Amino acid sequence: METEISTLGEFGLIDRITKGIELRNASSLTGVGDDAAVLSYPDTDVLVTTDLLLEGVHFDLTYVPLKHLGYKSAVVNFSDIYTMGGTPRQITVSLGLSSRFTVEHIEQLYDGIRLACEVYGVDLVGGDTSASRQGLVISVTCIGDVAKGQAVKRSGAKDTDLICVSGDLGAAYMGLQLLEREKAASAGMKDFQPDFAGKEYLVERQLKPEARKDIVAELAKAGVKPTAMMDVSDGLSSELLHICKASDCGCRVYEDRIPIDYQTALMAEELNMNLVTAAMNGGEDYELLFTVPLTDHDKVEKMPGIKVIGYITKPDLGCAMVTRDGQEMQLRAQGWNSLA
C-alpha cells in the first residue's frame, strides 16, 4: 500500500504520525500541536543537544531500513545527553521529505523514532515537516535533565586521571564497510541476497546503535563520577583530542588496551584494512569515553563492559597512542572532511 503524501497534506500527515502519542515524563507538560512544547524543569539543570542527518552523507537508503534510521536518529541524540551524565526526556524531530517518500515510508521512520522513545523513556514533543528537493533531511533535538551542577563536561579531565571506554570500538565502521561492499556487489542484480553470515554484530552496530544508558547507571551505582565524558561518534582519536583540548591536558592510550570485537578484527583482515585505524577513527560506536580519578582504579577495573585504556597527562606531553612495540604515535583529529 502506497499513499501519496499529497493526499493527506501537511497537516493530515502530521496528525497521522503524531496520533496516539502519550507523554510519560513529568517534565513534559504539553507536546505536539502548538507553536512550542511546554516543559518544566524546576529541580534540575536542563541539557540540550541537536543532530542533523542528511541522506547521502549520513545514511544511504539503499541498505538502511527507514525504521532503523528513525531509531538511530533518536538514539544518537539520547547518547549526547547520557554522555553529560543526564537523562533524555524529550525530542523534537524535523523532517524534510522529497516527493519519492510515501506516507508509509514516513510511518516506518516514525515507528523507529517511537520505538527508541519507548525503549529510552523519552517523549516526542514537537517538530517541523517540510518538503525537500534534496532527499531526506532529519534534524533531531533532545532535551534532558541532570542534577543541578552535576553535568559531566569535556573540560574536567585532570593529570593522572584514567581514560576508560565502554564496550568495543570499530564495529560500526566495519559494519558500514560491509554494507557498502554488499551494495557494490548487488549493483544491477535483482533479488540479491547480501552475505552477512558471521558478521551480524557489525551490521547491527552500524544500523541500530544503542546509547549506553546502562553504563551511566552502573557508574552512578558504583559511586564513580567521571571527570570528563563524551560519546564516541566521530572516533576515539577525535574525542580524546576534544577532551584534552577542553581540559588543557595531554594523554596516553595503549594500542593493546583498545577493546575490539573479534568480528571487527576478522572483517578488517578480510578487507585488508588497518584494524587499529578503524577502532581509533571509525566513529559511530556511541560508546562512552570518560576519565575518572586514579583513586577509582579498582572500581572501574571491576566493572564489566568498561576498559581502562590509558591516562591523562600534563598538556606539554601531547596526545599519543603507545603502540604494541612501545612507539608513540601522535593522535590526529579526523572529524568530518566530506567538504574537501
Place this chain on the structure above:
Amino acid sequence: METEISTLGEFGLIDRITKGIELRNASSLTGVGDDAAVLSYPDTDVLVTTDLLLEGVHFDLTYVPLKHLGYKSAVVNFSDIYTMGGTPRQITVSLGLSSRFTVEHIEQLYDGIRLACEVYGVDLVGGDTSASRQGLVISVTCIGDVAKGQAVKRSGAKDTDLICVSGDLGAAYMGLQLLEREKAASAGMKDFQPDFAGKEYLVERQLKPEARKDIVAELAKAGVKPTAMMDVSDGLSSELLHICKASDCGCRVYEDRIPIDYQTALMAEELNMNLVTAAMNGGEDYELLFTVPLTDHDKVEKMPGIKVIGYITKPDLGCAMVTRDGQEMQLRAQGWNSLA
C-alpha cells in the same frame, strides 16, 4: 577573499563561527563546546520550538543574502516562543553545507544569526555542522521561558472572544512575488539592477521579518492576556483554522478589517493578483494572531498596531470570512502542498 571550508576542517570551522560568543541569559549555564548545552529554568516553564529551512523550498539564494537568511532563520523561531507568551533565551543551529559554500559564506550566515540573537537577547548555545550533498540546510531550535502555567496555547479561544491581529498581512508574500519577478527579469543578464523603488517595505518583510516582541510586551502592559495565540507563518486562514480546531470553535473574520499595507495593495494590482487571497493565505508575515475576551474590547481597540478582525463562534457555525458584500466564504487551509 574566499576560504575553502576544507582548509579549516569541521572543528576549525566550528571554532571560527562560535568564537567570542558570550552568554547573556542567566538560564544559559554553558553553551557551545560540549555534547550538550547546560541550561537552568528553576522558576519558569520551558518552551521548545524548532524550524527546518531548506534551500530551494524555503529560500532561494539567488536573491536572499546569507546574512538576511541567518537573521530570518533565528527570528522565525523566536516568533514561535513569543506567540506562546514567552521569551526566547537560547537557540541551537544545525547547518548542512554543500561544497560550494566558503568559510566567508558561513560567516555571513552566522553574522545574521548573531545579529538576531543580539537584537532579541538570545544565546547561541549549540548546533551541528555537516557536509550536505543537497544545498544549504538550516535547522534551528529555540528554547525560551514563560511564567509557570502561563503559556498561551492554541486551544484557549472561547465563543464571543475577539480575534485580533498585529501589523499588516500579505506584504511578505508580495515581497516574494516581487523578488521572483526580478529574478526572472534578470535571467542571463549581467549587472542587472532589480527595481524595488516604492516597494522597499515588501522586500524587507520577505527578507528580514521581525518577531512581534513589542506586541507581547504591550499586551502584558495593558493587562490583556490572550486566550489563544499563534504567529502568522502559513497564512491567516490556516492559523485561524488551527486555533478553531484546537479550541473547538468557529469564527467569523471580516474582509474589510484585514490590515493591509498600501504597498501590498499596489503590488497585488500591478501583478493582477487577488489582494485578499494574498493577505489570507500568503504567510510568512510573522504577525501575531490572537483572541481576547470580549471584555477586553476597549483595551485592544486603543492599542496601536493591533486590529480586531472578527470574533470566535460556537463550533457548528464553522470558520468563514465575511466579504465586503456580506457573503460568507468558508476558510480553507493552505499549508504546504509542495509535495503534490
